Amino acid sequence: MNTIRSIWKLNTIQLQHIRAAHRVRGKAPIYCRTIKERIDELNYKDELYTTRIDIGFPPQKNPKLLSRVEKTEHMKKIKSDKELERKARKCELHLDLDQAKKDWLLTLGPQHKQQVADHYGIFDHLYGEGYFTPYLNLDIFYDIKDDSCLPVYCGNVIKPAEASERPIVNYESDPNTLWTLALTSLDGHLTESDKEYVHWLVVNIPGNQVEKGDVIAEYLRPFPLKGTGYHRYVFVLYKQNKEMSYDIPSVTSPTLEGRTFVTRDWYQKYQDDITPIGLAFYQSDWDSTVKSFFHDILQQKEPVYEYDFDPPYTRPQEWFPRRQPFNLYMDKYRDPKQINKEYLLRKLKNEDPFKAPAPPLKFPNAQLLPRGMPTWLKLHERKIRLRWGRVNDV
Structure with missing residues (x-):
């Protein structure tokens, strides 16, 4: 038991x-x-939906890429060079930045661009499980006048006012090849969050002469909405196997009609004849030109996403409020427009359009106030002299 x-x-x-x-x-x-x-x-994670697929060109052997043994020998040679060490220590070593950029683009540049695009979620939102390595470099510049231009790299910030006109696009190409250039916004659709707007689509580009291609969608400037943060705008260059005629309605006006686009579905339909090889993208956030774009070009009200704060609570009036300035207490229950009007009339009372304004008081607190003036009114006058509070709103 x-x-x-x-x-x-x-x-x-x-x-x-x-x-x-x-x-x-x-x-x-x-x-x-x-x-x-x-x-x-x-x-x-289900491998059926998470396995990534390389939809780009296969890697090509680069004669400038060194093997592991060659890299080791190269590093030994550099470390044993005393003259090189002396110049580096005394800040006398000069590098050719243009040549360094060319070497980077021919070696590790495409892999670095792919990593940056992965970080920003570019491939996930464009192709889902697909991705590619941008082996062809895209040189894209926005002309901002005054003999200066703004380049597009991988995620740099460009304001809508700076990208109001279509950019200059250049890349190395054989003149006998055909290309397709697409510019889409991944975060800017107004009604459907899982779709994009096509801002620019040029097809059958002979070589690198973009101006001679067939324009299906005319360039549309970015218009990130206020309160929605940064929007991504992506340029993708596709190499064509033959002359293409995409089943897409042509858009020749700067409107949103006919610009709804899904890159994944579009590429899946024509993937046998086009292959992505070039990539560049930038970010943009709201500025004042977006408002005029909606009003003047799109002829519609600008959507604004901001948090509406509740008005401050004002307790019911009391018969005799204790320990509160008389004027501040009464202003709580007055129309703010009427208060601003009084300040404006007081300011304009002593203004003369033909005379320069009077200089401000050098020592405002040293100027005596009338002896019989109430305490609350003295505080009011001191605030006006020191330009504190509501007087700055007028």
């Missing part, structure tokens, strides 16, 4: 998981999943 009671008691303790005379909630550790099992469950 004692043996049965001991076994029953042991099982009860294990089920209740009593530790230090306290019953711990949940199952005992012997019945729970391990931390590894729990982490594997949280990080589980």
Whole structure:
């Protein structure tokens, strides 16, 4: 009998998981999943939907890429060069930045661009599980007048006013090849969050002469909405296997009609004849020109996303408010427009359009106020002299 009671008691303790005379909630550790099992469950991803597919060109052998042995020998040679070390230590070593950029583009540049695009979620929102390595460099510049231009790199910020006109696009190409250039906004659709707007689409470009291509969608400037942060605008260059005629309605006016676009569906339809090879993108946020673009060009009200704060609470009026300035207490229950009107009339009372304004008081607090003036009015006058409070709103 004692043996049965001991076994029953042991099982009860294990089920209740009593530790230090306290019953711990949940199952005992012997019945729970391990931390590894729990982490594997949280990080589980279906391979059918998460396996990434390279939709670009295969990597090509670059004669400038050094093998591991050649890199080791090259580093030994540099470290043993005493003259090079002396110039670097004395800040006398000069580098050709243009040549360094060319070497970077021919070696690790495409991989770095791909990593940056992955960081910004460009491939996920364009192609879903697809991605590509941009082996062809795109030189894109916005002309901002005054003999200066603004380049498009990988995620730099360009304001809508600076991108109001279509950019200059250049790349290295054989004149006998055909290309397609597409510019889409990944975050700017006004009604459907899972779709894009095509801002520019030029097809059948001979070589690198973009101006001679067939324009399906005319250039549309970026218009990020106020309160929505930064929007991504992506240029993708596709190489064509033949002359293409896309089944897309032509858009020749700067409107939003016919510009709804889904890159993944469009590419899936023509993937046998086009292959992405070039990539560049920038970010843009709201400025004042977006408002005029909606009003003057799109002929519609500008959507604004801002938080509407509730008006401050004003308690009911009292018959005799204690320890509160008379004027400030009464202003709580007056129309703010009427208060601003009084300040404006007071300011214009002493203004003369034919005379220069009077210089401000050098020592405002040293100027005496009338002896019989109430305390609340003295505080009011001091604030006006020091330009504190509401007087600055006029």
